[in-house]
Amino acid sequence: MLKGVLIDWGGVLTTSLADSIAGWITEDRIDATHYKDVMRELILHAYEGGDGESVIHALERGEISAPDFERDLAARLVTLDGVPPVAEGLLARMFVGFQPVEEMNEMLRLARTAGIRTCLVSNSWANDYPRHTWDGLFDEIVISGEVGMRKPEARIFHHALGLVGLPPEECVFVDDIEANITAARAIGLVGIHHRDAPATIGELEGLFGLSLRS
Incomplete structure (x- = not known):
């Protein structure tokens, strides 16, 4: 029972997360193709049993701070203007939707x-x-x-x-x-x-x- x-x-x-992310990508002028490539690798590693630990493991367990993760992720991404997005507040902007x-x-x-x-x-x-x-x-x-x-x-x-x-x-x-x-x-x-x-x-x-x- x-x-x-x-x-x-x-x-x-x-x-959905996808809808919120889509809004953030548009608002922050993120290169969507590059973002998908970066996140595919990170998410597959975090959820499909990749070797070793990643920044997502650490973030989700509270082992690193939000600002540290934001700086790490921002450095991996690029906007349509050819520069990294603003790191500060990145997570809040991702999930605002x-x-x-x-x-x-x-x-x-x-x-x-x-x-x-x-x-x-x-x-x-x-x-x-x-x-x-x-x-x-x-x-x-x-x-x-x-x-x-x-x-x-x-x-x-x-x-x-x-x-x-x-x-x-x-x-x-x-x-x-x-x-x-x-x-x-x-x-x-x-x-x-x-x-x-x-x-x-x-x-x-x-x-x-x-x-x-x-």
Whole structure:
């Protein structure tokens, strides 16, 4: 019997990362092709098991500061004017387009009302999370940079499960990154690969046997 939901934030409870990044690329006049090449290498290494550690591993665990990461990333990128973008505030500009997806937030409120334990499990890029809007959403909150662990490391899932007091087989994990879903399933969680709110909510309704829409 399922009793809990572990869920990602960016791109799941918010509008898509791709849309926010696209807006930033236009606003900061970033060379989009070069950006995609740089980020493909960094993300594949961070999430698909590349050898050694990277700046993304360090940022997500809170081992380096946002300004240090911004300087590193800015130095790798180039604008259409042929110079690196301004490093200061780069992360805030990248994520400024995030908007809450109210259907997903309402789903969590209804789930908690029904007695389902809920836990945010988010990899932080020094995000300024809108915690003031989270009343009624989560029993527990796990932010990677605050706990020194990151997805897809198994230990962050075990940490979250310990907080909600449930074994993995009694919890669903929702994320928009396939590597994180694979890691969660490997320790016994039921994984849902989020693509859009209606599909994810429908899957959760089927798993829990509950209506999770207003």
